[in-house]
Amino acid sequence: MEVAIKAINLTKRYGNFTAVDHINFEVYYGEVFAFLGPNGAGKTTTIKMLTTVTRPSEGTAIVNGFDIIKQPAKVRESIGTVPQEYTADEDLTGWENLMLIAALYGIPKREAKERAAELLDMVELSYAADRKVETYSGGMRRRLEIAMGLINRPAILFLDEPTLGLDAQTRAAIWEYVYRLRRQYGTTIFMTTHYLEEADQYAERIAIIDHGKILAIGTPKELKEKVGGDVITIEVAGDVNTARKVIEGIDGVSGVAVNGNTIMFKVRNGSTAAPIILEALNKLSIRATSITIKEPTMDEVFLEYTGRRLRDEEGTSEDFMRFRRTISRARR
Amino acid sequence: MTSVVSRLHPLHGLWALTNRELAKWYKVPVILIISLIQPIVWLAFFGKSMNFAAMFTNGLNIPGLNIPKQVIDEIASEVLRANFGTTDYFSFLAVGMLSFITLFTSLQSGMSIVWDRRLGVLGKLLTTPVPRGNIVMAKVLNSMIRSLVQSSIVLIIAILLGMKLNPNLNPLDVLGAYAALALMSMGFASLFVTLALRSTSWESQMAIMNLLNMPLMFASNSFYPVKSMPWWLKPIAYVNPLTYVNDINRQLLLGVAGHSLLLDFTYLLTFAVIFSALGITLSWRFLSES
Known part of the structure; x- marks a missing residue:
């Protein structure tokens, strides 16, 4: 280019x-x-x-x-x-x-x-x-x-x-x-x-x-992705521990945590990883009852790189007021 | 994208920018009328009341001396002519008012660049390929055109109030008078735009304007001849461009005697060229942010 x-x-x-x-x-x-x-x-x-x-x-x-x-x-x-x-x-x-x-x-x-x-x-x-x-x-x-x-x-x-x-x-x-x-x-x-x-x-x-x-x-x-990718949450019907092992064995998965029937983990690209995971679970006859993929927000990205939240400084209305003040000062 | 390059000549945008300034003016006639009030008040109130000829002739009767009226009239005429070049003070003052309105109009040009900066318009202009000098010269050109239009109106009103033009007036004389006013406007407008190049405070521009307009008026031959000034004021009057404009215009419009027209015009031309060149040169350095 x-x-x-x-x-x-x-x-x-x-x-x-x-x-x-x-x-x-x-x-x-x-x-x-x-x-x-x-x-x-x-x-x-x-x-x-x-x-x-x-x-x-x-x-x-x-x-x-x-x-x-x-x-x-x-x-x-x-x-x-x-x-x-x-x-x-x-x-x-x-x-x-x-x-x-x-x-x-x-x-x-x-x-x-x-x-x-x-x-x-x-x-x-x-x-x-x-x-x-x-x-x-x-x-x-x-x-x-x-x-x-x-x-x-x-x-x-x-x-x-x-x-x-x-x-x-x-x-x-x-x-x-x-x-x-x-x-x-x-x-x-x-x-x-x-x-x-x-x-x-x-x-x-x-x-x-x-x-x-x-x-x-x-x-x-x-x-x-650099921040750590998407967070996938899967709820399974069946053996949670087997499911956990299957998921841990898939490339790119990290930070697996289990809570009851729910397994949470990080993966680089959630939308391409999800079908692979479901297929692997399916082979062992483990059924997923629900799955959610959560992308990290830009806010988290920003926090990761700058060490602070941008949201704290956003203040739309305040900016606008400052802007209006500038204009009215100029008009005076 | 590069096809536009060939279209850009050194003066491009100059007229568009001048027209922008003029549009603001002719769209709001009230401003024009207000700016004309001052010189007209000077003419109608001061000019009509400061009637030197009448002071001498109306009932001047010194007890014990029996001076014939004809002699008094003759002395009055000689005294007036020796000082003002004419017996008609009103016409003398009317010419001064032409430079008065031109000076006031030109001093304002510094204000408009401050406004442009404060309102963000200047920032926009600077991102376009318009030559920086043209931003300055548009203000100057606008000031010259406005000055001449306003001077014309003042001249017409003065004539209606009784100003007597040279009976042998020819179009070339009028053209010369306008040229003198235009050169003066060019010089002063350039000077004040240059002073305002970096400024963001219109208050300081106002202060400069108010500080300078009266001294410039009174340190010139607008109201009285230079020769009646105290010795310390004379040198100031002789560097003041107003003196030269008035000298030219009284010769051309009233037909009174004065200094060499060639020298007068040379002085004004030098004044205009130096300050406009200075304005253009400095605009490249100081108009944009550091």
């Missing part, structure tokens, strides 16, 4: 504080790649460096084949960005905002109009195109930001906390748009989030970042 983003010892220091500490990773064309980490882990700083808004203190990155330090203009032409904060000009309409950004990418007017109409349609904002952005709701503004990030048909789209402070329904809708645009344009997507479920559900590969360092990279499945 071809590499869309390659970070090489990418580092950012603010005074004595190292926000991003010599990180290395690769993102391939066409994939949805997520940076997962708590607030202040270095996610936004990394995006700011990759999108040439902030200069790295050390190291560099290659984005769409261009060096972020030596060829920032080329990088800017290749990418679209949806920053964490709202960036649309509130005094202009949604349509005017899209046309402005299109002009900044040097897109001819006729083509810009076509694209703007198409994008507004995609994010279901056509009906509000001629309304001033200040009248938009949070979800509408976020969708407009996504449309603005896509006006130049970027090879790579950077989304910084795209669903921050939005309700569950709007979050699901945003993800639907993101996937639709990838289907439609084959856009590579680099996103940051501190929502575990989102990373788990929507990202194809995840990098766990904390204190400016990448602690693990892999598909959600790989990360979970």
Whole structure:
């Protein structure tokens, strides 16, 4: 697979504080790649460096084949960005905002109009195109930001906390748009989030970042497997001890524990291991009356790598309030 | 993805960004009207009341001396002409008001970049391939266009209130007056945008504006000639671009005598070029985050 983003010892220091500490990773064309980490882990700083808004203190990155330090203009032409904060000009309409950004990418007017109409349609904002952005709701503004990030048909789209402070329904809708645009344009997507479920559900590969360092990279499945795999619980009718021996004899099984008629154990891949186990038990005429496979959650994965729970810091409403405060302060 | 490259010329996005600023302005005419109140009040209240010609001629009668009215009139005219270049102080002041409105409009350009930074718009602009200098120059261009439109309105109102233009006025004179105002606006707007490049505090921009606007007005020939100033103020007046704009415009619009137009224009051009070049150069370094 071809590499869309390659970070090489990418580092950012603010005074004595190292926000991003010599990180290395690769993102391939066409994939949805997520940076997962708590607030202040270095996610936004990394995006700011990759999108040439902030200069790295050390190291560099290659984005769409261009060096972020030596060829920032080329990088800017290749990418679209949806920053964490709202960036649309509130005094202009949604349509005017899209046309402005299109002009900044040097897109001819006729083509810009076509694209703007198409994008507004995609994010279901056509009906509000001629309304001033200040009248938009949070979800509408976020969708407009996504449309603005896509006006130049970027090879790579950077989304910084795209669903921050939005309700569950709007979050699901945003993800639907993101996937639709990838289907439609084959856009590579680099996103940051501190929502575990989102990373788990929507990202194809995840990098766990904390204190400016990448602690693990892999598909959600790989990360979970590394933690120790799935937990299978089987309830058997028949000789529990024979069943236990059978299960212990199967490759990849560990941590077997018996409790009455119930046997619990860990296995790397629960859904492929389960049929094998059932078949083996069946040969000895031991019948399983119930079986449950529980995958480890991203929360457990996160705990494993960072030594703390992300959930403790999530606080959706608090983030949202902080965000609103920033906006109202700016408006003052 | 790389097909866009060929379309990007050095000035791309400049007009789109300027238009964005202008749209905010012409969509809200109230702002335009409010910004015109000050110069109009100066003209209507101050200009109409500070009637030097009437002071001399209305009932000036010194006991014991029997000076004929004609002599007093003659002296008054000479005194006024020696100081203001014309006997018509209202017209003298009206020209000063053109640079007044231009100065006030230009000083505001620093504010708008602070707003863009605070509201996140600037962050977005910086991720696009628009040349950084164009972000700055759009503010400057916007300020120049606004200044000229507002100056035109002030000029029309001044004429309605009794400003007397040079009877031999030709279109080239008007064009020259506009060029002088545009150059001054370019210089001041560039200066104030440059000062605001790193700023996130609109309060400090307000403070700078309020600190500088009155001194710049009064340390120029907008209200009175430089030669009536105390010796320590004169040097300030002579580096102040307003003095040069007023000198040009009084010559062109009123037909009064003044300094060399060529020198005046050279000074203004230098002022505009130096500060816009400074703004463009520094924008590449200081507009983005460190």
